[in-house]
Amino acid sequence: MNADRILIVEDEAELGELVRDYLTVEGYQVLLADNGEEGMQLFHQEQPILVVLDIMLPGIDGTEVCRRIREESTIPILMMSAKQRDTDKIIGLGIGADDYITKPFSPGELVARIKAHIRRYKHFSGQKQDNGIVSYGDLKLDKNRFEVYVKEKKVDLTAKEFQLLYILVSNKGQVYTKEQLYEQVWGYSHIGDVNTVTVYIRKIREKIENDSSRPEYIQTIWGIGYRLNDAL
Structure with a gap:
């Protein structure tokens, strides 16, 4: 199994489990949280390589979770929302998110984005061929x-x-x-x-x-x- 861990923070159980299943098939280890507090706990405990984060969450919302993660880490953060207004996209990117996807979406598209983010994150933060x-x-x-x-x-x-x-x-x-x-x-x-x-x-x-x-x-x-x- 791929050693890379992905954290999904999503309060819609069916959607979270669907995304988890698609990523598991791709060989990733998937962590699932249904609220912001649990998401932060798993982030600190498991050190995922990427976070998929819903904006609307009970307790700590997704924007606050994104801010807190970004204060500690440069890992890719991909935000999800049912809202389609462009202002929501800008807000999501403005707090440090790396990407944004609007519900409903194709699980295949989400997986493609996740794999691309991880590949580029590893490229920029991986092997040190020179002093950089x-x-x-x-x-x-x-x-x-x-x-x-x-x-x-x-x-x-x-x-x-x-x-x-x-x-x-x-x-x-x-x-x-x-x-x-x-x-x-x-x-x-x-x-x-x-x-x-x-x-x-x-x-x-x-x-x-x-x-x-x-x-x-x-x-x-x-x-x-x-x-x-x-x-x-």
Whole structure:
């Protein structure tokens, strides 16, 4: 059996068990909680590699669980909700979630997303083939520690924010479309919303730029995508 453990926090028993069964078939060890308190307990006890988290939960809701996990870990967090308003998606991503899926959904699509997130998380945090340090201007990124420094001051980025920035800094001057960045960081094409990239770029700018409304590092190439400014 795959040693990777996945935590599902979902109060709808049938849905939680369905997702668990699909993931078990794929060889994952699945932990199931039906409320936020139990979810946090299992997170601390079992150290899962990924969390699937419903927004509407009894007791501690999913947004608060996401915040607490993100304070301690960079593991992928995939949020679920029955609400389809775009504001809910932005809220979910804004608290540190890596992805978002709206109910009802295909279990096969969810499994595909989970596998892609785990594959990329392992790629960015796994084997240390070099010192993993990339620097540009006042930016320094440590791939092995998932740490970012601006003018020697540590800046807290989520795993997906780090991965996006690392790609741009490692390939300064190269223009990437939203679709290319989405594929490289989220790991699947034609699934989900590529505008997620826009949300993440905005959040990265807020953390690393002196003035996020006039970014110096990440440039928008209108009608195409983004690139790291190579003229600094």
